[in-house]
Amino acid sequence: MTDQGRTGSYSSYGGSYGGSPYDTNINNNNQPSRQTVKFITAATIGVTLLFLSGLILVGTVIGLIIATPLLVIFSPILVPAAIVLSLIAGGFMFSGGCGVAAIAALSWIYNYVSGNRPAGTDTLDYAKGLITDKARDVKERAKDYGNYAQGRAQDATTGAY
Template sequence: MSDQTRRGSYGSSYDTSFDVNNNNNNSTSRQTIKFLTAATIGVSLMLLSGLILTGTVIGLVIATPLLVLFSPILVPAAFILFMAASGFLFSGGCGVAAVAALSWIYNYVAGKHPVGADKLDYARDVIADKARDVKDRAKDYASYAQGGTTTGSTY
């Protein structure tokens, strides 16, 4: 019986007029706390951002004369390092491609039917058919050139 008297219009035992007023006060205080927390975090991050920007500018001001002074050494060194790294990456990529190709060939020869094997078989059959057609035409032309009769299709 006490549950029935406490239930409000929504059927919940927590929706009394006291709780509704308390939730309004609670939600405004929660919003205030959320705003203050977000503002505090935002201001501190803005201060950190400004300090990092200031430090970066000071570092560049100090490092610029050194970079200009040592640029005849640093630029060719950077170019050589870039070329060496590119060469190592390219050769490594070629090695990976070779291992992948050899693995595919091994799986194909072993009969495991790797991806693309059906296309390779189709291409092989088409090439074999064309080679057979060329061979037959060559025989027909050879017999025609020798004065014989043609045994194949007419042209």
């Protein structure tokens, strides 16, 4: 925005810019700009939050000063209790995680068996094909080795007589 008034030729129909040359621009000098209002608002909020954070810091320090002797006196009870509570909470979290994993696995198996295509099915089918091929190869090799061993055994028995 500019601080200069509009200039132009005045016509008999109200002026070239919609007003008479005698109108004053009220917005330029009497009202603060939006940036000033934004700055004052942000500064007010910032100072208020800074003051509140200082109060919270002072309250925390005072609470710590008051609670330190109690923590020292009761530490033989509180430390083992905290250890036991953390172990119990960890056990519950682990148990819950295993339960969620079991439910997810059973859901995946149900979807796979019922004919739906859950995520990872293509990888499972590929792995199943690889295992089937390897099993077939092992079966053929075992059969070949059995025939070879049987032939060697016959050669050994016929050659011994």
